[in-house]
Amino acid sequence: MATIKVSHRKDLLWALVALIGAAVAIGVPAFVSDNRTLLAIQWAILTLAFGLAVTGMFSYLRQALSISAGHLYTAASIYLLLTMLFFALYTTIAAIYPDAFQKTAGGATRHPVDLLYFSLVTLTTVGYGDIIPVRGTVRMIAGLEAATGILYVAITVATLVSAYKPRRR
Numbered sequence: 001m002a003t004i005k006v007s008h009r010k011d012l013l014w015a016l017v018a019l020i021g022a023a024v025a026i027g028v029p030a031f032v033s034d035n036r037t038l039l040a041i042q043w044a045i046l047t048l049a050f051g052l053a054v055t056g057m058f059s060y061l062r063q064a065l066s067i068s069a070g071h072l073y074t075a076a077s078i079y080l081l082l083t084m085l086f087f088a089l090y091t092t093i094a095a096i097y098p099d100a101f102q103k104t105a106g107g108a109t110r111h112p113v114d115l116l117y118f119s120l121v122t123l124t125t126v127g128y129g130d131i132i133p134v135r136g137t138v139r140m141i142a143g144l145e146a147a148t149g150i151l152y153v154a155i156t157v158a159t160l161v162s163a164y165k166p167r168r169r
Contacts (some may be wrong), residue, residue: 012056019049040095043088050085054078061156064163071163075156079123082152086145087112087119093138100135118142123149 023045030038057078064071091112093100101109101118109115109131118131122145133139 009056009059012052016049016052016056019045019052023049036095040092043092043095047085047088047092050081050088054081054085057081062159064159067160067164071160075160078156079149079152082145082148083116083120083123086123086141086148087116089141090115090119090138093135093141097135097138100133100138102132102134104130104132119145122146125149 023042026038026045027042029035030042057074061071061074061078090101094109094115101115103109103114109118114131121128122142125146127146133142
Protein backbone atom coordinates (compact mmCIF):
# COMPACT_ATOMS: atom_id res chain seq x y z
CA MET A 1 0.00 0.00 0.00
CA ALA A 2 2.75 2.43 0.94
CA THR A 3 4.65 1.70 -2.25
CA ILE A 4 1.56 2.31 -4.37
CA LYS A 5 0.65 5.57 -2.63
CA VAL A 6 4.23 6.84 -2.72
CA SER A 7 4.66 5.84 -6.38
CA HIS A 8 3.35 9.21 -7.60
CA ARG A 9 6.64 10.62 -6.29
CA LYS A 10 9.43 8.69 -8.01
CA ASP A 11 12.10 10.10 -5.69
CA LEU A 12 10.27 8.75 -2.61
CA LEU A 13 9.54 5.46 -4.32
CA TRP A 14 13.17 4.76 -5.19
CA ALA A 15 14.36 5.88 -1.75
CA LEU A 16 11.84 3.51 -0.14
CA VAL A 17 12.90 0.62 -2.36
CA ALA A 18 16.60 1.33 -1.64
CA LEU A 19 16.02 1.47 2.12
CA ILE A 20 14.07 -1.79 2.17
CA GLY A 21 16.71 -3.45 -0.04
CA ALA A 22 19.48 -2.26 2.28
CA ALA A 23 17.58 -3.54 5.32
CA VAL A 24 17.21 -6.97 3.73
CA ALA A 25 20.87 -7.01 2.65
CA ILE A 26 22.02 -6.20 6.18
CA GLY A 27 19.33 -8.29 7.87
CA VAL A 28 20.48 -11.61 6.45
CA PRO A 29 24.03 -11.45 7.85
CA ALA A 30 22.69 -9.91 11.07
CA PHE A 31 20.37 -12.87 11.54
CA VAL A 32 22.96 -15.48 10.61
CA SER A 33 25.77 -14.04 12.76
CA ASP A 34 23.51 -12.73 15.57
CA ASN A 35 25.50 -9.48 15.38
CA ARG A 36 23.80 -6.79 17.51
CA THR A 37 25.45 -3.94 15.59
CA LEU A 38 24.19 -5.19 12.24
CA LEU A 39 20.79 -5.80 13.80
CA ALA A 40 20.68 -2.21 15.08
CA ILE A 41 21.66 -0.90 11.63
CA GLN A 42 18.99 -3.03 9.95
CA TRP A 43 16.25 -1.74 12.27
CA ALA A 44 17.50 1.84 11.98
CA ILE A 45 17.18 1.58 8.19
CA LEU A 46 13.69 0.12 8.56
CA THR A 47 12.79 3.03 10.87
CA LEU A 48 13.78 5.41 8.08
CA ALA A 49 11.81 3.38 5.52
CA PHE A 50 8.65 3.44 7.66
CA GLY A 51 9.12 7.16 8.26
CA LEU A 52 9.46 7.79 4.54
CA ALA A 53 6.36 5.70 3.79
CA VAL A 54 4.33 7.57 6.43
CA THR A 55 5.49 10.92 5.06
CA GLY A 56 4.66 10.01 1.47
CA MET A 57 1.28 8.55 2.31
CA PHE A 58 0.29 11.48 4.53
CA SER A 59 1.27 13.83 1.72
CA TYR A 60 -1.07 11.90 -0.57
CA LEU A 61 -3.84 12.14 2.03
CA ARG A 62 -3.40 15.89 2.50
CA GLN A 63 -3.69 16.53 -1.23
CA ALA A 64 -7.13 14.91 -1.49
CA LEU A 65 -9.71 17.11 -3.14
CA SER A 66 -12.47 14.68 -2.30
CA ILE A 67 -12.56 11.62 -0.08
CA SER A 68 -12.85 8.08 -1.37
CA ALA A 69 -12.59 4.70 0.28
CA GLY A 70 -8.94 4.65 -0.80
CA HIS A 71 -8.25 7.71 1.33
CA LEU A 72 -9.82 6.05 4.37
CA TYR A 73 -7.74 2.91 3.81
CA THR A 74 -4.65 5.09 3.44
CA ALA A 75 -5.42 6.84 6.75
CA ALA A 76 -5.75 3.48 8.52
CA SER A 77 -2.54 2.22 6.88
CA ILE A 78 -0.64 5.30 8.03
CA TYR A 79 -1.75 4.67 11.60
CA LEU A 80 -0.49 1.10 11.46
CA LEU A 81 2.74 2.23 9.79
CA LEU A 82 3.27 4.66 12.67
CA THR A 83 3.13 1.62 14.96
CA MET A 84 5.71 -0.10 12.77
CA LEU A 85 7.91 3.00 12.71
CA PHE A 86 8.08 3.19 16.49
CA PHE A 87 8.44 -0.60 16.74
CA ALA A 88 11.48 -0.44 14.44
CA LEU A 89 12.91 2.42 16.50
CA TYR A 90 12.37 0.51 19.75
CA THR A 91 13.97 -2.59 18.24
CA THR A 92 16.97 -0.51 17.17
CA ILE A 93 17.37 0.78 20.71
CA ALA A 94 16.87 -2.68 22.23
CA ALA A 95 19.61 -4.06 19.97
CA ILE A 96 22.00 -1.47 21.39
CA TYR A 97 20.67 -1.47 24.97
CA PRO A 98 19.06 -4.86 25.76
CA ASP A 99 17.85 -3.57 29.13
CA ALA A 100 15.95 -0.58 27.67
CA PHE A 101 12.57 -2.26 28.25
CA GLN A 102 11.40 -4.36 31.17
CA LYS A 103 8.39 -6.54 31.76
CA THR A 104 6.65 -5.73 35.03
CA ALA A 105 6.59 -9.46 35.74
CA GLY A 106 10.39 -9.29 35.69
CA GLY A 107 13.16 -9.42 33.16
CA ALA A 108 13.98 -7.61 29.94
CA THR A 109 11.93 -8.05 26.81
CA ARG A 110 13.55 -10.65 24.61
CA HIS A 111 11.15 -10.98 21.69
CA PRO A 112 10.49 -8.33 19.05
CA VAL A 113 6.77 -9.11 19.31
CA ASP A 114 6.87 -7.59 22.82
CA LEU A 115 8.12 -4.33 21.33
CA LEU A 116 5.48 -4.41 18.58
CA TYR A 117 2.84 -4.89 21.25
CA PHE A 118 4.37 -2.08 23.33
CA SER A 119 4.34 0.23 20.31
CA LEU A 120 0.69 -0.50 19.51
CA VAL A 121 -0.57 0.01 23.07
CA THR A 122 1.50 3.19 23.34
CA LEU A 123 0.32 4.69 20.03
CA THR A 124 -3.30 4.00 20.92
CA THR A 125 -2.62 5.33 24.45
CA VAL A 126 -4.03 2.18 26.01
CA GLY A 127 -0.79 1.65 27.92
CA TYR A 128 -1.45 -1.51 29.90
CA GLY A 129 1.82 -1.11 31.80
CA ASP A 130 3.05 -4.68 31.50
CA ILE A 131 6.09 -3.52 29.52
CA ILE A 132 7.81 -0.34 30.62
CA PRO A 133 10.60 1.73 29.10
CA VAL A 134 13.47 1.91 31.57
CA ARG A 135 15.96 4.29 29.96
CA GLY A 136 15.18 8.01 29.88
CA THR A 137 15.50 8.32 26.11
CA VAL A 138 13.11 5.43 25.50
CA ARG A 139 10.62 6.92 27.96
CA MET A 140 10.67 10.19 26.03
CA ILE A 141 10.21 8.37 22.72
CA ALA A 142 7.25 6.45 24.19
CA GLY A 143 5.69 9.74 25.28
CA LEU A 144 6.28 11.14 21.81
CA GLU A 145 4.61 8.08 20.31
CA ALA A 146 1.53 8.53 22.51
CA ALA A 147 1.32 12.20 21.53
CA THR A 148 1.77 11.23 17.87
CA GLY A 149 -1.12 8.76 18.11
CA ILE A 150 -3.49 11.40 19.50
CA LEU A 151 -2.35 14.16 17.13
CA TYR A 152 -2.48 11.86 14.10
CA VAL A 153 -6.13 11.03 14.73
CA ALA A 154 -7.06 14.69 15.29
CA ILE A 155 -5.17 15.99 12.25
CA THR A 156 -6.36 13.19 9.98
CA VAL A 157 -10.01 13.66 10.94
CA ALA A 158 -9.69 17.40 10.32
CA THR A 159 -8.00 16.78 6.95
CA LEU A 160 -10.60 14.26 5.83
CA VAL A 161 -13.56 16.35 7.01
CA SER A 162 -12.23 19.45 5.24
CA ALA A 163 -11.91 17.52 1.96
CA TYR A 164 -15.27 15.77 2.28
CA LYS A 165 -17.81 16.66 -0.39
CA PRO A 166 -21.26 15.07 -0.30
CA ARG A 167 -22.17 12.98 -3.32
CA ARG A 168 -24.75 14.36 -5.69
CA ARG A 169 -27.67 12.09 -6.33
